[in-house]
Amino acid sequence: MNEELSGNILKAESGRALSAAGTAAIAKERVHAQSRAEVARLRFLRNLPVVLIYLYLIAMAIFALFPIYYVVQASLAGDQNLYATSLQLFPGNPTFSNYVYAFTQEPVFNWLLNTTFVCALSTAIGLFFSLTGAYALSRFRFRGREASLSLLLALQAFPGLLAITAYYYLLQYLNLLNTAPLVGLALVYAAGSLVFGTWNMKGYFDTIPVDLEQAAMIDGATMWQAFWKVTLPLAAPALAASALFMFVGSYTEFALANFVLNANSNGSNLTFILGLNALQGTYTTPWGYFAATAVIVSVPLMALFLYARRFFQSGLTVGGVKG
Amino acid sequence: MLQVKRRTIFFYLLPIIVMILFINMTPILYTLYLSFTNNTEFNESYNFVGLANYIHLFFTSDSDLYYVLALTVLYVVICVALFVLVGMVTALALNHPKVKGSAIWMSVLLVPWAAPAAITALIWKFLFNYDFGPINEIGRIFFGAHFGVPWLTNPVAAFAAVVIVNVWLSYPFFTVVMLGALQSVPKEMTEAASVDGANAWQIFWKVTFPQLRPAVTPVTILSAITTFQMFTTVYLITAGGPITDPAKPGATTFVMIYMYNQVLGASAANIHYAQIAAFSITVFIILGALTFLARALGTRRSEVQA
Numbered sequence: 001m002n003e004e005l006s007g008n009i010l011k012a013e014s015g016r017a018l019s020a021a022g023t024a025a026i027a028k029e030r031v032h033a034q035s036r037a038e039v040a041r042l043r044f045l046r047n048l049p050v051v052l053i054y055l056y057l058i059a060m061a062i063f064a065l066f067p068i069y070y071v072v073q074a075s076l077a078g079d080q081n082l083y084a085t086s087l088q089l090f091p092g093n094p095t096f097s098n099y100v101y102a103f104t105q106e107p108v109f110n111w112l113l114n115t116t117f118v119c120a121l122s123t124a125i126g127l128f129f130s131l132t133g134a135y136a137l138s139r140f141r142f143r144g145r146e147a148s149l150s151l152l153l154a155l156q157a158f159p160g161l162l163a164i165t166a167y168y169y170l171l172q173y174l175n176l177l178n179t180a181p182l183v184g185l186a187l188v189y190a191a192g193s194l195v196f197g198t199w200n201m202k203g204y205f206d207t208i209p210v211d212l213e214q215a216a217m218i219d220g221a222t223m224w225q226a227f228w229k230v231t232l233p234l235a236a237p238a239l240a241a242s243a244l245f246m247f248v249g250s251y252t253e254f255a256l257a258n259f260v261l262n263a264n265s266n267g268s269n270l271t272f273i274l275g276l277n278a279l280q281g282t283y284t285t286p287w288g289y290f291a292a293t294a295v296i297v298s299v300p301l302m303a304l305f306l307y308a309r310r311f312f313q314s315g316l317t318v319g320g321v322k323g
Numbered sequence: 324m325l326q327v328k329r330r331t332i333f334f335y336l337l338p339i340i341v342m343i344l345f346i347n348m349t350p351i352l353y354t355l356y357l358s359f360t361n362n363t364e365f366n367e368s369y370n371f372v373g374l375a376n377y378i379h380l381f382f383t384s385d386s387d388l389y390y391v392l393a394l395t396v397l398y399v400v401i402c403v404a405l406f407v408l409v410g411m412v413t414a415l416a417l418n419h420p421k422v423k424g425s426a427i428w429m430s431v432l433l434v435p436w437a438a439p440a441a442i443t444a445l446i447w448k449f450l451f452n453y454d455f456g457p458i459n460e461i462g463r464i465f466f467g468a469h470f471g472v473p474w475l476t477n478p479v480a481a482f483a484a485v486v487i488v489n490v491w492l493s494y495p496f497f498t499v500v501m502l503g504a505l506q507s508v509p510k511e512m513t514e515a516a517s518v519d520g521a522n523a524w525q526i527f528w529k530v531t532f533p534q535l536r537p538a539v540t541p542v543t544i545l546s547a548i549t550t551f552q553m554f555t556t557v558y559l560i561t562a563g564g565p566i567t568d569p570a571k572p573g574a575t576t577f578v579m580i581y582m583y584n585q586v587l588g589a590s591a592a593n594i595h596y597a598q599i600a601a602f603s604i605t606v607f608i609i610l611g612a613l614t615f616l617a618r619a620l621g622t623r624r625s626e627v628q629a
Contacts, residue, residue, distance in 0.1 A: 053416045061431045067446045133339030139325045140332045157614040159552050162603035166350030191346035252441035254555045301439050
């Protein structure tokens, strides 16, 4: 086996040496014989892979940006081509009339308000209910600790959507369905984000030395004060990252909201994704209005995302990687 | 470790225990319970029927379970294969030494990742519109005025449409993962292979690809699981349609969408909650098995590496 291998290598060596010598000779010959056009053609062939790569990247960039580009231009195109059948890649005379319409004629403000309310409330509930639990799982040793961590992960595998009927009954039982459906939604979203929040913050607490709290307690702090005044401020990046993920996670939730919220006459009690979906009727979609509304509701989310990216590095990677 | 009384531990754990028991566990257990009853929308006085719903689900000829599962698996296989392919080609292109400005390309190509998926789903529905959608408009420029792909009304085209959207949403993640793995492949290895006379194709399959596999495998399994339970994006574009045969679910009715449409009762006179619950539990068991398998594979891999 070994001999055969070395034999092959030798063969390859000699073959390459031969071919190298051959190419050198041919090249020398060609330099004299070839016209400039021939050289250019050879250079093109040599660069062909790079050219193809650039073509691929350009195609991918168009694929990636086209939906977003198109919706932005449609939002600026004004209402003259609401149902236009002629393709416009650039609006002839850009106008903000679609945005004005969206804000004045459609309950976009209400949608954004409802959505923000649901997301903020669910984030607050989710943080509150997972914070002390994550701390306990990180700092205390008790029977069933490992089992609880595994149980949390097992829960995560269950998509809440599968139990949608049960969630409906639960909200009905809690009397939230008719009185405060948004609070009900927030409760369910918060429950859905518990596992992520707990694991993420537990992971971050694990990286904070326990000596700090012990020092505080020797200095006379109570357990609770050590947690509240020492550990929690240090865990701010993890808190921010968890909060952001909880917020964004419920921001565009559709299935349960669609099941629980019944639109009133002008749809002002919906979350925005329901409102946006309702705008897309089959035959009468006002594309310009739809596009403007889509841009309006995307902007806060993307701004939040860009703003909070700095937290991710410290808060999420450290907290998330450590089991 | 902090030494504390057991009561203190309990006090710290109380909030999450309460929340998990009431809001997370109760619906799951209730669904499990429902699946053993004959509850329907109009059957208020339902009672226990044992495994009847499961038997109905698995063994009757008009059960949609196998059709929906097969459709979902087909969707998962096509999507994940395309994620890997597009992600890998894009990563290789960006990693090519002669390609300039890869940071700029990267930020452009990652845009679909940052965009909120549910909103982009509605935007894609707009792009796929038969009469006004820009995709068909562009097609008409090249193929004449009568061109038009019935994206949302033809079963095959609708399936392709939701595949395209999912690829658009997911390839950036794969690109990032693979680019990271590619950049960790030591340059010396590919150079050595090239010195030994391997061509670009051989270098890729024999040297680079084996180095990518440990990074790609878990991501692939993970995205197979998320694609299996995909709901919002597909639902917002097709709502599970188009339906060609009234006796069968539509061409993009994947498991979650099937369940949701059944619960909404769009196509039925009486909503059979118990049967839906049995379907949900079945899907959950499949998902649980897949997740368990993925984790088993994941730990085995890390043990080997360690």
